[in-house]
Amino acid sequence: MSSDTKRQYRYSEEASARLTATAEEVFTFLDDHRSIAVHMGAGRSPMMGGGEMALELDAGGGREVGSHIRMTGTAFGLKLALDQVVVERTPPTSKAWQTVSQRLIVIGAYAMGFRIEPAASGTQLTVWIRYDAAPNRVLGLLGGRMYARWCVRQMRDAAAAHFRPELDAAGRAR
Numbered sequence: 001m002s003s004d005t006k007r008q009y010r011y012s013e014e015a016s017a018r019l020t021a022t023a024e025e026v027f028t029f030l031d032d033h034r035s036i037a038v039h040m041g042a043g044r045s046p047m048m049g050g051g052e053m054a055l056e057l058d059a060g061g062g063r064e065v066g067s068h069i070r071m072t073g074t075a076f077g078l079k080l081a082l083d084q085v086v087v088e089r090t091p092p093t094s095k096a097w098q099t100v101s102q103r104l105i106v107i108g109a110y111a112m113g114f115r116i117e118p119a120a121s122g123t124q125l126t127v128w129i130r131y132d133a134a135p136n137r138v139l140g141l142l143g144g145r146m147y148a149r150w151c152v153r154q155m156r157d158a159a160a161a162h163f164r165p166e167l168d169a170a171g172r173a174r
Helices: 023-031 138-161
Strands: 011-019 055-056 068-075 078-090 094-104 107-119 123-134
Touching: 011 138, 023 094, 023 107, 023 138, 068 123, 078 107, 107 138, 123 138
Parallel strands: none
Antiparallel strands: 011 123, 055 068, 068 078, 078 094, 094 107, 107 123
């Protein structure tokens, strides 16, 4: 468990990738919640049951400890809402946020964040989530782990795609 939150959660998932970028570049990209929440609101998603979420940032833009990040929308025809607060922000190595209120389907309260560590020719990114079961235990058992894993992978993949070097026709980095 990271020092990002004192609350204990029952479940967790992580996804990692090695990126060919500096820690500062990776942190700057991930610090903008619009970059990492794109999987929730960029068109209708099968994982969201054809729904999508709208992101609302406070005056701190989700870039300050205490800053709120709100999302509202639908999944599987049901209304969802969550309010998250940034609880840790340590450029260029880590950031964490946790729910202060949520109306979700397959997971309950959660803390989420990322760690960036030096690695050969770049950085190692780990995106993580710690979460409780959904209020409806059946839905949580059916989809909680799959959804949590999808979320961390989507955020990791957004960063990997952003920092992927352009390749020439022979597959060499330009």
